[in-house]
Amino acid sequence: MQLELAVLDWIQLHLRCGFFDWLMPFVSGLSNHGEIWILFAAILLLIRQQRKYGVSTACALTLDLTACNIVLKPLVGRIRPFAFRPDLSLLVPPPGDASFPSGHTAAAFAVVFALKTAGSPLWRPVLALSAATAFSRLYLYVHWPTDILGGILLGAAVGWAGAKLAEVLLRRPSQS
Numbered sequence: 001m002q003l004e005l006a007v008l009d010w011i012q013l014h015l016r017c018g019f020f021d022w023l024m025p026f027v028s029g030l031s032n033h034g035e036i037w038i039l040f041a042a043i044l045l046l047i048r049q050q051r052k053y054g055v056s057t058a059c060a061l062t063l064d065l066t067a068c069n070i071v072l073k074p075l076v077g078r079i080r081p082f083a084f085r086p087d088l089s090l091l092v093p094p095p096g097d098a099s100f101p102s103g104h105t106a107a108a109f110a111v112v113f114a115l116k117t118a119g120s121p122l123w124r125p126v127l128a129l130s131a132a133t134a135f136s137r138l139y140l141y142v143h144w145p146t147d148i149l150g151g152i153l154l155g156a157a158v159g160w161a162g163a164k165l166a167e168v169l170l171r172r173p174s175q176s
Contacts, residue, residue, distance in 0.1 A: 001084075004144045008081055011139055012088070020139060025091050028136040030129075031104040037061055037111050040126075053120040055170060060114035060162025061107060067158055068106045068151075073098040082141045092140050102143045105134040105151025106158070113159025118166065130155075 030036045041061060044054030078100040082088055097103075108130035115123035134152065137143040143151075 001144075004146060005081065005084060007145050008138060008141055012141065015139065021091055024136040024139040027129075027132050028092065028104060028140055028142075031108055031133050034061060034065070034103075034107045036129075037107050040111065050120075052166065052170060053115055053118050053122065056114040056118040056120075056163040056166040057111050058162075059165045059169070060110040060159045063158035063162050063165075064103075064106050064110040064155065068101055068103050068154060069097075072101055072150075072154070073103070076100045078144070078147070080142055081144050085141065088141055090141065092142065095142055099143055100147045101150030101154050102134065102137050102147040103151070104137055105130070105143075105148050106154040108133045109152050109155025110159040110162065111155075113156045114162045114166075115159075117160045117163035 037057070038061065041054050041057040044050040044057060047054075077098045080095065080099040082090055082094060108126075112123050112127050112130050115126060134148045137148060138145060
């Protein structure tokens with residue numbers, strides 16, 4: 001835990017600035033409750049040529065919600081890092097749920113890996129936003145570095161599984 005606090009403190013000491021103080025809450029806020037990813041999946045579902053990727057993304061997000069928010073966060077119950085730094089002025093309202101894994105990061109990377117596994121080139125720009133989202137959670141002092149790593153790994157697993165589930169769901173029954 002001391003090493004993780006040192007990483008978070010280093011970010012605060014060396015990277016904190018007015019521009020990031022504005023940008024990081026904005027980037028993080030895009031993923032609150034998964035809204036941007038749900039909207040993204042809905043848009044893909046509406047575009048006929050992208051529907052396969054929309055189904056993959058929707059399946060991945062559903063698996064992520066279950067694994068992260070319903071199973072892992074309550075099971076692990078990790079305290080957030082800002083609780084150890086009461087003098088720190090948070091730039092966002094303090095989250096009320098457990099810290100591990102990072103739900104913002106897990107959802108973002110679930111979309112990346114669902115798109116990549118399903119064969120969509122859209123995974124590359126989504127990766128950029130996902131990486132920024134993950135970093136924002138560290139910058140805002142609301143997640144430990146291992147929460148972020150856990151979110152990436154969980155996102156990879158459910159993203160892959162979501163794309164594979166979509167393949168099964170989208171298979172056309174053979175015509176006899």
